Amino acid sequence: MTMVTVRPEEQEAAAAATPEYEKAASRAASRRGLLLALPAYAYLVLFFAVPLGIVMIYSFATRNRFGGTDLSGWNLEAYRKLGDPIVRDILFRSLWLAILTTLICLVVSYPFAYFMATRGPVVRNVMLIFVMIPFWTNFLVRNYAWRVLLGNDGLFTNISEAIGLGERELLFTTSAVMIGLVYGSLPFMVLPLYASIERIDLSLIEASRDLYASGFQTLRRILFPLSMPGVIAGSILVFVPSLGAYVTPEILGGAKTTLLGSYIVTQFLTARNWPVGASLSFVLMAVMLVATVVYFRTGGRNL
Amino acid sequence: MSSTVQPRGATKIALSVHSWLVYIFFFAPIFVLIVFSFSDGRNVGRWGGFTLEWYQGFFDHNQIQSAVWVSIRVALLSTVISVVLGTLAALALERFKFRGRQVFDALLYLPIIIPDVTMAVMMLLFFSEFFELLDAWFNLDWQKGFGSITISHIAFNISFVSVVVRARLAGMSEVLEEAALDLYATRWKTFRYVTFPQIMPGVAAGALLALTESLDDVVVTQFAAGPGATTLPVFVFGLIRRGVTPLVNATSVLMLTASVFLVALSLAFQQFSGRGGRSLLRGGREAVSTPNNQMKKEIYQ
Numbered sequence: 001m002t003m004v005t006v007r008p009e010e011q012e013a014a015a016a017a018t019p020e021y022e023k024a025a026s027r028a029a030s031r032r033g034l035l036l037a038l039p040a041y042a043y044l045v046l047f048f049a050v051p052l053g054i055v056m057i058y059s060f061a062t063r064n065r066f067g068g069t070d071l072s073g074w075n076l077e078a079y080r081k082l083g084d085p086i087v088r089d090i091l092f093r094s095l096w097l098a099i100l101t102t103l104i105c106l107v108v109s110y111p112f113a114y115f116m117a118t119r120g121p122v123v124r125n126v127m128l129i130f131v132m133i134p135f136w137t138n139f140l141v142r143n144y145a146w147r148v149l150l151g152n153d154g155l156f157t158n159i160s161e162a163i164g165l166g167e168r169e170l171l172f173t174t175s176a177v178m179i180g181l182v183y184g185s186l187p188f189m190v191l192p193l194y195a196s197i198e199r200i201d202l203s204l205i206e207a208s209r210d211l212y213a214s215g216f217q218t219l220r221r222i223l224f225p226l227s228m229p230g231v232i233a234g235s236i237l238v239f240v241p242s243l244g245a246y247v248t249p250e251i252l253g254g255a256k257t258t259l260l261g262s263y264i265v266t267q268f269l270t271a272r273n274w275p276v277g278a279s280l281s282f283v284l285m286a287v288m289l290v291a292t293v294v295y296f297r298t299g300g301r302n303l
Numbered sequence: 304m305s306s307t308v309q310p311r312g313a314t315k316i317a318l319s320v321h322s323w324l325v326y327i328f329f330f331a332p333i334f335v336l337i338v339f340s341f342s343d344g345r346n347v348g349r350w351g352g353f354t355l356e357w358y359q360g361f362f363d364h365n366q367i368q369s370a371v372w373v374s375i376r377v378a379l380l381s382t383v384i385s386v387v388l389g390t391l392a393a394l395a396l397e398r399f400k401f402r403g404r405q406v407f408d409a410l411l412y413l414p415i416i417i418p419d420v421t422m423a424v425m426m427l428l429f430f431s432e433f434f435e436l437l438d439a440w441f442n443l444d445w446q447k448g449f450g451s452i453t454i455s456h457i458a459f460n461i462s463f464v465s466v467v468v469r470a471r472l473a474g475m476s477e478v479l480e481e482a483a484l485d486l487y488a489t490r491w492k493t494f495r496y497v498t499f500p501q502i503m504p505g506v507a508a509g510a511l512l513a514l515t516e517s518l519d520d521v522v523v524t525q526f527a528a529g530p531g532a533t534t535l536p537v538f539v540f541g542l543i544r545r546g547v548t549p550l551v552n553a554t555s556v557l558m559l560t561a562s563v564f565l566v567a568l569s570l571a572f573q574q575f576s577g578r579g580g581r582s583l584l585r586g587g588r589e590a591v592s593t594p595n596n597q598m599k600k601e602i603y604q
Binding site (some may be wrong): 026029030031034036037040041043045046047049050051052053055058075108111112114115116118124127130131133134136137138139140141142144145146147148149151154156158175183186213240241243244246247250251260261264265268274277278279281282284285287288292 | 310314317318319321322325326328329330331332333335336347349350355360387388389391392394395396398399400401402403404407410411413414417418421423424425426427428429432448454455458461465490515519520521522526536539540543544547551552555556558559561562563568
């Protein structure tokens with residue numbers, strides 16, 4: 001290090017000049033950043049934030065006798081309707097189905113993800129690609145495939161008749177919807193689980209076994225707690241879309257067991273009760289926001 | 304990896320059988336669908352001999368053909384616009400601090416995580432109000448159709464593109480850009496010759512993701528579409544609700560082929576951009592897409 005002697009007046013000038021210069025530079029950078037962000041910002045405000053605001057306004061509005069909506073005189077009538085037995089049943093049914101779907105995905109995916117994580121690198125990558133292929137294909141088509149399989153004279157029915165189980169009609173039942181939901185969301189459970197199990201130092205499992213823990217004890221006390229971030233992330237990624245699912249229940253479900261997504265759509269297209277539809281959309285979004293906060297808090301982002 | 308860690312014996316067999324069953328679950332429906340799209344006869348559960356009749360039907364069906372074109376046009380236009388806007392947004396958020404940055408950041412995430420149905424409802428109400436205003440103020444009689452579908456697709460695609468591009472930018476050091484600026488390159492030249500070539504794989508992956516999202520979307524499009532125009536998935540969705548037909552089988556297989564082709568393209572692109580074997584998976588992950596599951600993009604960051 002060399003000492004540089006600076007005259008006092010120069011020092012003063014430098015001290016005065018630097019903040020001014022830096023302030024200007026940071027103002028310029030801020031302007032540039034805003035300028036770059038502006039087109040997307042403006043677009044999202046106009047075509048996303050404004051529509052969201054409109055939905056909010058509608059959720060406080062009243063349906064008039066002609067199936068239209070009166071925007072004057074805001075009230076909570078549409079939210080009060082959520083306590084209505086019909087709506088409550090639909091809410092609980094959707095909630096129950098989403099929880100069940102999540103649990104089934106977890107139980108099916110966990111051993112699978114563990115097996116994948118303990119393979120060599122080549123096998124592991126091949127397995128991963130084959131999980132992703134169905135994941136990439138068109139969502140509508142995947143649901144339709146189950147309709148073909150479960151249908152009236154579909155393969156499933158033919159097989160069950162051939163084995164002697166009798167004619168078993170699965171299509172248009174809640175079970176069919178659940179199969180469709182599990183099928184659609186399984187990869188979203190497998191991938192985060194795999195990512196978190198792969199990260200675990202597997203010698204801990206070895207240590208646990210060396211210390212005479214049984215396989216189950218090792219799973220319960222070591223492996224599962226360590227893979228918790230993956231479990232939480234996967235559960236949220238499966239649960240939230242299942243709760244608001246619309247396409248799967250429409251294709252595989254029946255008319256008797258309406259779910260939240262379809263009910264909202266019906267409110268807009270046929271029942272023409274827009275305020276109730278808007279308030280339910282808002283409830284759905286609130287659930288999603290809470291889940292997202294949990295997801296980020298538990299470090300889902302770092303997976 | 305030491306051999307004691309790997310499952311052995313009965314555990315290994317059970318796990319391996321389980322994995323095969325999961326794969327059968329994954330692929331059996333797709334396989335059955337493909338096979339029966341070539342089956343003659345109206346019965347979709349029994350093999351009726353080989354035919355290409357249904358594929359011929361796909362190309363002869365006027366409404367399907369016009370829906371295909373609407374889909375392609377919407378996908379291309381919304382991708383181009385959202386790639387430009389999304390990349391700019393990603394640059395702004397990763398490289399600059401500005402007023403309103405946090406609000407913008409949150410706003411940019413919302414379209415990805417919002418449930419499809421909620422977004423669909425938003426578009427329905429927005430366009431009905433918007434067109435009413437246009438009619439009242441300017442006496443313009445506009446209807447939902449190509450324009451409203453494209454606008455709604457751009458609204459969610461900007462977010463998908465910016466997430467992917469941001470992931471790329473975040474992993475990139477600013478040193479090269481600073482060096483270029485120090486060597487008297489203008490900001491534009493720095494972007495053109497230093498930043499852009501480096502984020503190119505991210506931009507391409509974002510574009511393919513946007514293209515796939517746009518081609519796959521059913522729910523939002525259904526609410527943004529009008530008598531003017533419908534996309535292929537919305538049209539097919541309508542057909543499915545009326546029942547299973549061999550024509551829908553053939554159409555589904557073609558849609559399947561298109562999405563697999565897009566993914567293969569994305570993987571090939573990632574390979575050519577020269578990041579070796581690992582990038583193959585990462586590229587695939589970036590291009591991963593299905594419409595009903597939206598938060599998932601988060602895991603790939």
